[in-house]
Amino acid sequence: MSKIGTESNPLRVAIIGAGPTGFYTAEHLFRRKDLVVEVDMFERLPTPYGLVRYGVAPDHQKIKSVTKVYDKTAQKPGFRFFGNVELGKHVTVADLRQYYHQIVYTTGAQTDRQLGVPGEELKGSYPATEFVAWYNGHPDYRDYEVDLSQESAAVVGIGNVAMDVARILARTPEELAKTDIADYALEALRQSKIKDIYILGRRGPAQAKFTTPEIKELGEMEDAEVVALPEEAELDEISQAELANADRGTVSTVEVIQSYAGKELQGKSRRVHVRFLVSPVELIGDENGQIVKMRLVKNELYKTESGSSRPRATDQFEEIPVGLVFRSVGYLGVALPDVPFYDKWGVILNQEGRVMNPETKEPVLGEYTGGWIKRGPSGVIGTNKPDALETVTHMLDDLAEGKVLEPIPSAAEAVLALIQERQPDYFTYEDWLSLNELEEARGAENGRPRVKFTSVEEMKAALGKSQVPAVES
Ligand code: NAP
Numbered sequence: 338m339s340k341i342g343t344e345s346n347p348l349r350v351a352i353i354g355a356g357p358t359g360f361y362t363a364e365h366l367f368r369r370k371d372l373v374v375e376v377d378m379f380e381r382l383p384t385p386y387g388l389v390r391y392g393v394a395p396d397h398q399k400i401k402s403v404t405k406v407y408d409k410t411a412q413k414p415g416f417r418f419f420g421n422v423e424l425g426k427h428v429t430v431a432d433l434r435q436y437y438h439q440i441v442y443t444t445g446a447q448t449d450r451q452l453g454v455p456g457e458e459l460k461g462s463y464p465a466t467e468f469v470a471w472y473n474g475h476p477d478y479r480d481y482e483v484d485l486s487q488e489s490a491a492v493v494g495i496g497n498v499a500m501d502v503a504r505i506l507a508r509t510p511e512e513l514a515k516t517d518i519a520d521y522a523l524e525a526l527r528q529s530k531i532k533d534i535y536i537l538g539r540r541g542p543a544q545a546k547f548t549t550p551e552i553k554e555l556g557e558m559e560d561a562e563v564v565a566l567p568e569e570a571e572l573d574e575i576s577q578a579e580l581a582n583a584d585r586g587t588v589s590t591v592e593v594i595q596s597y598a599g600k601e602l603q604g605k606s607r608r609v610h611v612r613f614l615v616s617p618v619e620l621i622g623d624e625n626g627q628i629v630k631m632r633l634v635k636n637e638l639y640k641t642e643s644g645s646s647r648p649r650a651t652d653q654f655e656e657i658p659v660g661l662v663f664r665s666v667g668y669l670g671v672a673l674p675d676v677p678f679y680d681k682w683g684v685i686l687n688q689e690g691r692v693m694n695p696e697t698k699e700p701v702l703g704e705y706t707g708g709w710i711k712r713g714p715s716g717v718i719g720t721n722k723p724d725a726l727e728t729v730t731h732m733l734d735d736l737a738e739g740k741v742l743e744p745i746p747s748a749a750e751a752v753l754a755l756i757q758e759r760q761p762d763y764f765t766y767e768d769w770l771s772l773n774e775l776e777e778a779r780g781a782e783n784g785r786p787r788v789k790f791t792s793v794e795e796m797k798a799a800l801g802k803s804q805v806p807a808v809e810s
Contacts, residue, residue, distance in 0.1 A: 341438060341736060342372040347415065348736065349744050351437040353424050353673070354444035355380035356387020357718045358708025360407040361725035362441050367413045369733070375415040377437070377752060379428065382476060383420040383764040383796050384772065385411070387445055389718065391475040394501040395516035396508065398786050403718055411766045419756050420764030421793060425674035427760040430704075436748040436755075438741040439703050439732050442676060442685055442692070443725075446668035446709040452493060456620030457664070461487065461628035465494070465502050465665035472505055472526075474519030474791040485529040487660025491631055493617055494665035495538035496546035500555065502663050503534050507561035507607045517786045534561075534609045535657055539616045539636055539648040541569070542594040543576035549589040552611075556597060561607035563597045569613040570598035575638045575646050614638070615655075616648065620662055630656045668714035677701065685710050690728030691735075703742035705732055762793075768800055775799050 342348040350366060352359045355378050363376045384390060386404050393400050411418060422428060424444075433440050449464040451457060461484060470478040490506055492499045505513070510527040518526075538545060545552070556563045572580060572591070580591060594611065602608070619632040633655050636648035670685070672678035677686040677695050685706040686693045692704035707728040708721045716724075735741060745751060756763050772790060779788035790796045797803040 341741065342374070344373050347373040347375045348439070348741075349375045349437045349748060350377070350732075351433050351440045352376060352378045353433075353440065353442045354387065354708075354710075355382075355385035355418065355420070356443060356445050356708065356721075357389060357403070357407070358443040358445070358711075358721040358725050359387070359441075360385075360410050361722045362443060362707050362729060363413075363416060364406070364410045365726050365729040366732075367410060367415070372733075373415070375417075375749060376413075377417045377419060377749075379422050379424060380418065380420045381423040383793055384769055385418060385420065385766070391470055391473045393473075393718075394469075394505065395473065395518035396504060396512065397501075398516065400718065401786075408770075416766070418764070418766040418769065419760075420769065422756060422760050422763050428755070430673075430675040432755065434703065434742055436744050436752045437703070438736070438744060439705060440742075441728065441732070442673060442704070442706040442710055443708045444671070444673060444710045446670040446683060446714040448669045448671055449664065450667045450669050452617060452664050452666060454617050454619055456622060456628065459620050459622040459628045460484070460626050461660050462620055462662045462664070465492065465498050465663040466668055468502060468663055469498065472518050472522040474522070474789040476792050479519070479521065479791045483525065484661065485525055485531060488530050489533040489535070489657075489659045490531055490661035490663065491535040491537055491617075491657065491659045492663045492665050493537050494546075494667070495536060495540075495611075495613075496665060496667070497548060497551050498668075499536055499663075499665040500547045500551040502665055503536050503609050504555065504558065506531050506534050507555075507558055507609050509558075509560045512559055514783075515785065517780065517789060519789055519791050521791070531661070532607055534607065535659065536609065536611045537615050537617065537633070538611075538613045540638060540646065541572060541576045541613045542591045543572055543580045543583065543587060544638075544646060545590055545594070545613075547590070549586055549593060552590055552593045555609055555611070556593070558607075560605045561609055562603055562605045563600075564602070564608050564610045565594055565597040565599075566612070567599040570595045573638055575640060579646060614648065616650065617662075618650075618654070621656075628660055628662055629658065631659050631662060632656050668709065670710045670713070673710075676704070682713055684713055687711055690724075690731050700735075700740075702740060762797060762802065764796070764800075768802075771800055772796055 339346045449466040471481040614636045615633045634650045635653040638646045670683035679686045691700040776787040
């Protein structure tokens with residue numbers, strides 16, 4: 338057999354998960370002029386782009402234009418997309434090991450971290466991740482029920498996801514109607530009774546994880562205004578010292594927060610209260626198990642031995658009336674069947690992208706990982722590009738040393754036959770491009786970027802893949 342990576346013997350790579358990291362991994366591989374590569378990308382959903390489609394806030398359309406780069410990658414000869422195909426259900430790791438030299442898991446982080454406080458299971462308490470998936474039209478969450486008849490909501494955590502959730506709750510229907518928010522979410526939010534939104538940070542303004550454009554944007558909404566308490570916006574000694582050595586972004590973020598503090602209210606319909614140095618200690622329900630208030634403890638900061646600042650509870654408590662609580666304290670990766678996992682961090686057990694065997698502590702031959710399921714849920718979309726490069730570099734080093742799997746002869750045809758047999762309803766990239774055009778056309782009728790299809794059945798019907806008539810979402 339000729340050398341791997343040539344016309345007669347291309348390097349065969351399976352990528353599991355069609356989010357940004359999956360595409361960056363494929364892009365880095367196709368960039369190698371000295372290699373002929375075949376990439377099969379498997380995705381549980383019919384549609385590509387992962388969190389760019391189902392995570393990025395609908396009022397942040399510009400960020401979504403990054404998908405143009407992914408489409409370019411998808412046009413490379415040697416690229417195939419198998420959407421609506423799930424690892425563990427339609428194909429197994431053992432199957433893939435027969436057909437590819439290398440397998441890369443780029444499945445992101447699909448669930449969330451919990452607060453671990455009493456009352457978290459009450460009616461009205463939701464993971465932000467699910468609310469985000471719901472308003473973005475994720476097929477798994479279209480029937481999710483969020484009770485927007487409440488007047489007051491809390492978002493726990495001060496990262497950019499918390500900002501997204503707060504904005505979507507605070508924006509007017511007119512603002513939302515210009516976006517690609519799911520139609521059902523637009524209707525539900527049109528009826529929303531929410532007046533007050535509390536964003537709760539356990540540390541101070543200098544330790545906020547959200548970025549300056551996001552906190553600024555909060556103050557630029559049509560009919561909502563930001564409330565910050567002067568005593569919480571003021572920095573304690575620990576924070577002042579941190580800020581003296583902080584980057585420009587953190588300094589600007591603190592400045593924006595302080596500009597909100599004590600500002601006179603303009604009488605807009607909704608208020609976004611940005612609170613600092615408070616932690617929920619209990620969610621309190623009524624006789625029907627519906628959250629009615631949240632008990633908070635005031636925190637103070639202390640320095641750990643490693644020099645980081647941590648929150649510590651004081652003996653001061655308060656209660657705020659809230660009927661809805663969205664915990665937004667970080668995403669968490671989900672283990673894949675037959676792939677070594679490190680539960681504590683919610684990541685695939687790996688060293689710089691090489692999947693590791695927990696018993697032998699050696700790399701698993703031919704298996705790699707990238708993105709949030711490799712390093713945890715941090716960074717912006719672009720952070721995944723160098724992350725993917727690190728993994729690809731190790732893949733190519735291993736290839737050079739002959740440390741790759743051995744696919745069976747005619748593996749490309751064999752994979753196609755297997756998928757056709759196990760999941761006849763798979764979606765190709767051409768299917769996605771057709772769906773994309775249809776969604777954009779539906780949007781253009783209403784001055785919106787797109788109107789998403791939000792169920793697999795709807796997508797199949799729109800492409801004439803099933804007998805069910807296409808219904809409007
Ligand atoms: P994140 O940035 O890690 O923020 C998580 C927040 O939860 C932090 O404020 C953290 O506080 C807090 N937290 C953690 N445990 C807590 C607890 N037990 N009680 C109270 N608060 C707690 O995570 P994220 O917001 O989910 O965002 C994930 C990644 O996606 C980030 O890198 C983010 O920048 C990115 N993202 C970017 C955009 C954008 O660019 N527009 C939009 C969305 C998401 P501590 O700091 O004290 O731990």
